[in-house]
Amino acid sequence: MGFMPTISRDEVAHLARLARLDLREDELDHYAEQLDIILASVARVAEVAAADVPATSHPIPLTNVMRADVARVWLTAEEALSGAPASDGRRFRVPRILDEE
């Protein structure tokens, strides 16, 4: 079986854009190659699983783990904002949004 890339360079560029990663052309090539190896490895695992084995999302067979609806104050605004790069009054200050439009 010859080498069949499972992820295209265009797909990597698309994912990078969605993840707000500004990748150079050579980085795109580099990551496309690496991701392809990872996906190929995962694909090998998929070959082992028969069609009647559903994809696993949670390896531990537990369900319905819930907490009671009881409110509790955790942080003050000052504490919450203490690690923020920028704040203004009691709010987080973030760069302008949707600049690209």
Next chain:
Amino acid sequence: MTADAVIPFDDAIAAFDPVMGLEVHVELSTASKMFCSCPTEFGAEPNSQVCPVCLGLPGALPAVNAAAIEAAIRIGLALNCSVAEWCRFARKNYFYPDMPKNFQTSQYDEPICFDGYLDVDVPTADGIKKVRIEIERAHMEEDTGKALHVGGSTGRIHGADFSLVDYNRAGIPLIEIVTRPIEGAEQFAPEVARAYVAALREILRSLDVSDVRMEQGSLRCDVNLSLRRTPADPLGTRSETKNVNSLRSVERAVRYEIGRQAALLQAGGKVVQETRHWHEDTGVTTSGRSKEGAEDYRYFPEPDLLPIAPDPAWVEELRATLPENPAVRRARLATEWGLTDFEMDSLINAGALDLVIATVAAGGDQARARKWWTGELTRIANDRGVDVHDLGVTPEHVVRIETLISEGALNDKLARQVIEGVIAGEGDPDAVVASRGLAVVSDDGPLLAAIDEALAANPDVIEKIMGGKQQAAGVIVGAVMKATRGQADAARVRALLFDKLGVVEEA
């Protein structure tokens, strides 16, 4: 921005068949958030209800709120949905600072409730139309934070210099209820949309799972709308109008979008699939984010939350303890109260049935309660462009005012002033009565003095009344009411007048 062309609604409907999809987001009124224990008070100081989980700090682990799951299932059951035997949460990945985690925890292809319907009575010019709205799904997710855009053209996203974010709302449980495409509504599409949201709100209110206050955003509606030439054609391209936040706006937004899309199509143009913003003040929608490419949310199962598998016995228990369906209840009350279809319709049209029921439950008389809610209070609400639920008048207030009237402490005119005071935020009826000094003059002394004065000013009245023209008494009663600035009991004044003249009042 140039205004979009719009053609008259009737012309649009004559040429096109509208298809709608409605997505309603309901904020649950749980005490704590969906995946953390932060409180959910509305209007708290910014960022005072946050924690490592809802701030998306590294290492924080979410835990599902059991009350939110219960509310989701009850909502689904009330909407005649099937409840999933097993379902998962999913991450909806996107970068926008209203979600500090860079994803929203939601549900994707495994909603907790699906395949339901809601039968809706739609008030139209042709009378009540019964329409079945099919529910595709009701799934669980979390609300986002609130961003304030500063600089540039104020308040708008475009041109903002920076944004200030409050995460108090981030993580509050939301249920998103999505309809299947609503076809066949034709010229009644705006009314159908409004009636559906109203009926949904009524059910949610009866379940006591949410404040359902549209103006506060605890119930929000997105309106998807597309046009096609005939019902036989495939669905057209739709627009998605976001955050339509009153029943009236739902109706207006549908009407507007039909006119706008029709104008576009008539002129040979194409409808763009996009998000549009509704402007309450001008009654138009404007283009927002283009949907193309924006829907790549890369959903995947949330690894930090375990699947939900509701115990069927529990689901049946929840089903058995659902409150009476509001539509069924309506039919029952019409019988119990002996209302005609017309009376029931006007009660429904006023959107005040639940208020009347609550007023009766609080000890009020149904006829008087109806008179208040569908009369004076609806009129005031319409004048102010708000929902009658949001005037700040409660069923208990109405009962109290009625009690004061029956005790003779208030007359109708004073009662209306009390209502004014309550709406103005002056407190409950007793507080308004006290602070405004509103009380019927119950002491006969001042009334008799005012009657004497009025008789002196209208000497011909005595003769008329003695001569059998009892309606002439109205002049004196009116003068006394005026002299006491409305604080007299008209019936009492009348009785005193006839008593004084020694005339027997005709029935």
